[in-house]
Amino acid sequence: MAGPGRGVTIADVAARAGVAASTVSYVLSGKRSISPETADRVMQAVADLGYHPHAGARSLASRRAGVIAMMLPLRDGMHLPVLMQFASGAVTEARRHDQDVLLMTADEGPAGLSRVAASAIVDGLILMDVEVRDPRVETLRRLGLPSVLIGFPADAEGLTCVDLDFTAAGRVCADYLAERGCGDIALLGASEAVYARRTGFAERVREGFLGRSGARAEVWPCPDEAVSVQRTVKELLAANPALTGLAVHNEPAVGHVMHALADAGKRVGEDFHVVVIGPDEVAERVHPQLPSVLVPAETLAETAVRHLMRKLDGLEVPDSTLVEPQLTVR
Amino acid sequence: MAGPGRGVTIADVAARAGVAASTVSYVLSGKRSISPETADRVMQAVADLGYHPHAGARSLASRRAGVIAMMLPLRDGMHLPVLMQFASGAVTEARRHDQDVLLMTADEGPAGLSRVAASAIVDGLILMDVEVRDPRVETLRRLGLPSVLIGFPADAEGLTCVDLDFTAAGRVCADYLAERGCGDIALLGASEAVYARRTGFAERVREGFLGRSGARAEVWPCPDEAVSVQRTVKELLAANPALTGLAVHNEPAVGHVMHALADAGKRVGEDFHVVVIGPDEVAERVHPQLPSVLVPAETLAETAVRHLMRKLDGLEVPDSTLVEPQLTVR
DNA sequence: AAAGGCCGTCGAAGCGCTTCGATGATGGGG
DNA sequence: CCCCATCATCGAAGCGCTTCGACGGCCTTT
Numbered sequence: 001m002a003g004p005g006r007g008v009t010i011a012d013v014a015a016r017a018g019v020a021a022s023t024v025s026y027v028l029s030g031k032r033s034i035s036p037e038t039a040d041r042v043m044q045a046v047a048d049l050g051y052h053p054h055a056g057a058r059s060l061a062s063r064r065a066g067v068i069a070m071m072l073p074l075r076d077g078m079h080l081p082v083l084m085q086f087a088s089g090a091v092t093e094a095r096r097h098d099q100d101v102l103l104m105t106a107d108e109g110p111a112g113l114s115r116v117a118a119s120a121i122v123d124g125l126i127l128m129d130v131e132v133r134d135p136r137v138e139t140l141r142r143l144g145l146p147s148v149l150i151g152f153p154a155d156a157e158g159l160t161c162v163d164l165d166f167t168a169a170g171r172v173c174a175d176y177l178a179e180r181g182c183g184d185i186a187l188l189g190a191s192e193a194v195y196a197r198r199t200g201f202a203e204r205v206r207e208g209f210l211g212r213s214g215a216r217a218e219v220w221p222c223p224d225e226a227v228s229v230q231r232t233v234k235e236l237l238a239a240n241p242a243l244t245g246l247a248v249h250n251e252p253a254v255g256h257v258m259h260a261l262a263d264a265g266k267r268v269g270e271d272f273h274v275v276v277i278g279p280d281e282v283a284e285r286v287h288p289q290l291p292s293v294l295v296p297a298e299t300l301a302e303t304a305v306r307h308l309m310r311k312l313d314g315l316e317v318p319d320s321t322l323v324e325p326q327l328t329v330r
Numbered sequence: 331m332a333g334p335g336r337g338v339t340i341a342d343v344a345a346r347a348g349v350a351a352s353t354v355s356y357v358l359s360g361k362r363s364i365s366p367e368t369a370d371r372v373m374q375a376v377a378d379l380g381y382h383p384h385a386g387a388r389s390l391a392s393r394r395a396g397v398i399a400m401m402l403p404l405r406d407g408m409h410l411p412v413l414m415q416f417a418s419g420a421v422t423e424a425r426r427h428d429q430d431v432l433l434m435t436a437d438e439g440p441a442g443l444s445r446v447a448a449s450a451i452v453d454g455l456i457l458m459d460v461e462v463r464d465p466r467v468e469t470l471r472r473l474g475l476p477s478v479l480i481g482f483p484a485d486a487e488g489l490t491c492v493d494l495d496f497t498a499a500g501r502v503c504a505d506y507l508a509e510r511g512c513g514d515i516a517l518l519g520a521s522e523a524v525y526a527r528r529t530g531f532a533e534r535v536r537e538g539f540l541g542r543s544g545a546r547a548e549v550w551p552c553p554d555e556a557v558s559v560q561r562t563v564k565e566l567l568a569a570n571p572a573l574t575g576l577a578v579h580n581e582p583a584v585g586h587v588m589h590a591l592a593d594a595g596k597r598v599g600e601d602f603h604v605v606v607i608g609p610d611e612v613a614e615r616v617h618p619q620l621p622s623v624l625v626p627a628e629t630l631a632e633t634a635v636r637h638l639m640r641k642l643d644g645l646e647v648p649d650s651t652l653v654e655p656q657l658t659v660r
Numbered sequence: 661a662a663a664g665g666c667c668g669t670c671g672a673a674g675c676g677c678t679t680c681g682a683t684g685a686t687g688g689g690g
Numbered sequence: 691c692c693c694c695a696t697c698a699t700c701g702a703a704g705c706g707c708t709t710c711g712a713c714g715g716c717c718t719t720t
Contacts, residue, residue, distance in 0.1 A: 008448065009706055020670045025708055032709095035668060052448035056389030057706035060675045065386060067432070067451075074418050081410035087417065088404050091435050100451065102397070103421050103433045118338065118382035120676095121397075121430065226617060255585060255615050285585055287556060339676055350700045355678055362679095365698060387676035390705045 008049045016045040028053070059120065068094060068308060069116050069125040071104040071136075079251050081279060082297050086128060086150070089301030097309045099123075110139035117143045124308045126150065126301075130161070132200050146311040148304045152200050156320065160311065162304045165322035166201040169293045170208025172327050173247035173275045174217065176291060180273045182245030186236060187219045188257065189249050194221075205249050205277065224252045233260035249277040258286045280328070289330040296323055338379045346375040358383070389450065398424060398638060399452040401434040401442070401466075403459040409581050411609060412627050416458060416480070419631030427639045429453075440469035447473045454638045456480065456631075460491070462530050476641040478634045482530050486650065490641065492634045495652035496531040499623045500538025502657050503577035503605045504547065506621060510603040512575030516566060517549045518587065519579050524551075535579050535607060554582045563590035579607040588616045610658070619660040626653055 014021040019038060026032040027042040034042075045051070059065040070090050072083055091101045102122055104112055106129075113136055116122050123146065127136060130151035137153045149161045170187070177185045187209045194202050206219050218240070222232045233256075237243060246261075248254055254276055258268065266272040269288045276283045276292040283292035300323060307317040344351040349368060356362040357372040364372075375381070389395040400420050402413055421431045432452055434442055436459075443466055446452050453476065457466060460481035467483045479491045500517070507515045517539045524532050536549050548570070552562045563586075567573060576591075578584050584606055588598065596602040599618045606613040606622035613622035630653060637647040 007706095010708095011706080021707080022671075022709075023669060026669085029708080032669090033667070038668080050444065050448060052445055054390065054706050055449040055451035056386040056395065056677095057675090058708075059386030060384065060390055060677085061706075061708040063675080063708095070433075072418070080414040084410040084414040084417075087414075087433060088402070088435055091433050092437070095435075095438070100446075101433045103400070103417060103431045105418060105421050105425075107422070108425070114380065115382055116430075118380060119385040121385035226614065226619070252611065252615065256617075259617060281582065285556065285582065287586075287589060289556070337676095340678095341676080351677080352679075352701075353699060356699085359678080362699090363697070368698075384676050386707095387705090388678075390707085391676075391678040393678095393705080 008051045010051070010053065012049055013042065013045045013051050016049065017041045063120070064312075065121060065123050066098065067100045067102050067122045068305070069102040069104050069122040071106055071108070071112070071125060071127050073106045073129040079279070081281070082295055083128070085297035086301045089298035090126060090305050093302040093305040097305070099305075099309070106136075110136050113139050113143060113145070117145045123312055124148075126304050126308060130200070132203075146308060148308045148311070148317075150300055150304055152320070158319075160307055160317055160319060162300055162307065162321045163201070163323070164295050164300065165324055166204035167208035167211075168322070169277055169325035170205040170210075170247075171212045172208075172293055172325050173277065174209050174212035176275050176327060176329075177245035177247065177273055178212075180245065182273055184240055184242045185217050185245035185247070186240070186243055187217065187247045187249060188222045188232070188236070188253065189219055190221065191223045191250070192221045202249070209247060222248075222250050222253055224250065226256045229253045229256035230260045230263075233257055234264065237264050237266075244271065245273045245275075247275050247277065251276075251278040251282045254278065254282050254290070255286055275327070283328075283330065291327060291329045293325045293327050296326075299323060338381045340381070340383065342379055343372065343375045343381050346379065347371045393450070394642075395451060395453050396428065397430045397432050397452045398635070399432040399434050399446050399455040401436055401438070401455060401457050403436045409609070411611070412625055413458070415627035416631045419628035420456060420635050423632040423635040427635070429635075429639070436466075440466050443469050443473060443475070447475045453642055454478075456634050456638060460530070462533075476638060478638045478641070478647075480630055480634055482650070488649075490637055490647055490649055492630055492637065492651045493531070493653070494625050494630065495654055496534035497538035497541075498652075499607055499655035500535040500540075500577075501542045502538075502623055502655050503607065504539050504542035506605050506657060507575035507577065507603055508542075510575065512603055514570055514572045515547050515575035515577070516570070516573055517547065517577045517579060518552045518562070518566070518583065519549055520551065521553045521580070522551045532579070539577060552580050552583055554580065556586045559583045559586035560590045560593075563587055564594065567594050567596075574601065575603045575605075577605050577607065581606075581608040581612050584608065584612050584620070585616055605657075613658075613660065621657060621659045623655045623657050626656070629653060 010021045010024050014024045019042060023034060023038065024042050027034050027039045055066065070087065072087065094101050125145060125147045127147060128150045130149045130153050132154045134153050140147055141158065149159055151163050152161050174185065187206060190202050210217055220232060220236055222229060248257055261268055261272060268274050274290050276290045278292060279294055280292065283290040303321060310317045340351045340354050344354045349372060353364060353368065354372050357364050357369045385396065400417065402417065424431045455475060455477045457477060458480045460479045460483050462484045464483050470477055471488065479489055481493050482491050517536060519536065520532050540547055550562060550566055552559060578587055591598055591602060598604050604620050606620045608622060609624055610622065613620040633651060640647045
């Protein structure tokens with residue numbers, strides 16, 4: 001049962017257990033040894049009263065807020081479901097460490113980082129979808145706020161970064177197509193805008209893909225909307241009639257690509273092969289279902305949170321963590 | 331420029347401006363009148379030092395955390411992009427009111443609500459995707475924590491609820507199909523599980539749909555996966571060969587439905603009409619693009635936050651707010 | 661049997677802020 | 691010309707917690 005009225009304080013708990021407030025604090029934090037009998041009495045009082053320490057008071061006294069921030073990108077081109085998986089994965093993992101998660105958007109930019117750092121509202125932060133040249137990175141370095149980045153900026157010196165090994169993902173796709181006997185293959189990527197922004201992952205996929213498949217591969221940026229996708233695919237097939245394999249790294253486009261291929265008389269899974277880099281749903285929603293390499297959003301989020309927790313505890317973490325891609329064949 | 335070292339306090343600002351700490355506080359909060367000259371000097375010092383009040387200290391002293399919680403459902407059947415839009419809409423609006431947003435998941439359940447209420451870590455909360463019988467509602471009432479629900483529980487007495495007018499949405503779809511001259515029509519809904527859970531919105535859509543279209547309509551639950559969708563559509567067409575109109579209230583199924591209809595020889599947009607209740611992308615991603623009624627997630631989130639802010643300020647808000655559905659014809 | 665250690669507990673000092681009451685300084689009315 | 695509002699500002703008292711040093715007991719150790 002949760003307590004009845006508002007404002008159960010540590011003093012109330014102490015009174016009910018017949019001890020000093022500091023003793024209650026030590027029982028709860030375990031920072032000094034307390035006799036089992038006393039501890040029991042305290043815990044009982046805590047339960048009886050439904051006591052939860054006042055977060056503000058605790059943060060003030062201990063200089064630990066018990067909250068981490070998560071800054072989400074809200075630019076277009078971002079795939080919302082993946083972000084959501086990130087967010088929920090992070091919250092779930094954070095709660096395991098008794099931390100809460102504050103949600104911020106990238107709109108707040110560097111100033112937002114300064115704000116949360118200075119107000120001590122969070123102990124650390126996770127920055128998602130970091131770009132190659134990201135203005136927040138410099139601020140972050142200056143603030144010295146413990147943080148973990150998801151993605152890799154150009155200069156990762158002194159930062160902790162976590163990401164899917166996109167280069168390997170590109171390689172895996174190229175290999176898959178090669179195994180299926182595809183000679184000429186192509187990578188259909190995100191929209192021009194994404195490349196223009198020099199988004200790290202897009203470039204790394206390209207490198208992995210090209211690096212593995214040599215001269216017989218090419219990379220085409222690709223817009224998201226139905227009509228443009230159809231056109232792009234048509235042009236691609238026209239430009240290289242010998243094409244028999246395609247990797248698609250553009251989630252919203254997958255459905256349209258399949259249509260365009262069907263229109264062009266390609267029988268996917270038979271004389272033509274397609275592999276997707278993206279969430280399972282996307283690869284499953286089309287017919288035939290496609291093999292795919294997914295962005296393991298939850299795993300990345302968990303890893304990021306775990307690393308951040310270690311940093312907050314003053315422990316070592318690797319500067320760079322690359323999660324291996326898994327190809328799911330359907 | 332943000333300040334150099336850590337821990338700029340109000341005392342530092344006061345010293346630099348040559349005033350008392352309390353004066354700085356009053357300048358910042360505007361709760362007492364301060365001469366323009368003094369105020370200027372204070373603001374200058376604040377800017378020079380990059381001062382941001384310590385959130386914990388502020389919350390302790392003022393009993394206002396400046397943070398609201400948002401509890402997201404993470405059950406399956408929930409559509410992730412929509413949740414994300416909610417979350418980002420809420421954060422954006424909250425920041426306009428100088429509030430931060432703490433993210434919680436529904437896994438924490440009622441205990442989570444007790445926790446955040448007792449620890450005073452947030453001032454209020456927004457509960458998403460409330461079900462007809464929701465265990466959190468009772469706790470919420472008991473805690474008396476200011477809150478706004480998105481969705482309607484069975485007993486909304488004394489609660490503030492916001493939602494899309496799903497009944498109207500069902501009606502709008504039925505009307506659209508009627509206008510297109512469809513006689514026999516059907517609503518393809520969410521999976522059985524969603525109905526079994528008695529999710530409010532699913533039921534309300536059904537009511538609106540049936541209420542408008544009389545005896546010539548029917549409602550079929552529908553699973554999400556490709557194969558089951560195809561089967562369901564086939565059965566539906568077999569059961570009612572005269573069917574010429576379909577409303578689909580199941581986002582992941584839309585693509586498969588279109589396929590199944592094509593397989594059955596129906597020419598959508600010509601001798602058969604389909605309307606979607608769901609996000610724009612879903613209706614746009616298929617061919618032909620479909621008319622749709624979207625869940626205006628951002629609007630709902632903004633409204634919810636705005637209402638919550640008013641409640642925190644002790645102002646009145648309507649108990650129940652229904653947002654009108656908009657049909658987008660493509 | 662006295663001295664030293666350790667264990668379990670307590671009290672008090674602050675963390676940085678808001679807010680209340682008090683205090684000069686100023687100015688208008690009698 | 692004095693008194694009393696009014697205005698701008700100050701000082702001090704907490705908010706609820708953590709943490710540091712202190713202090714009795716009790717058990718070893720000599």
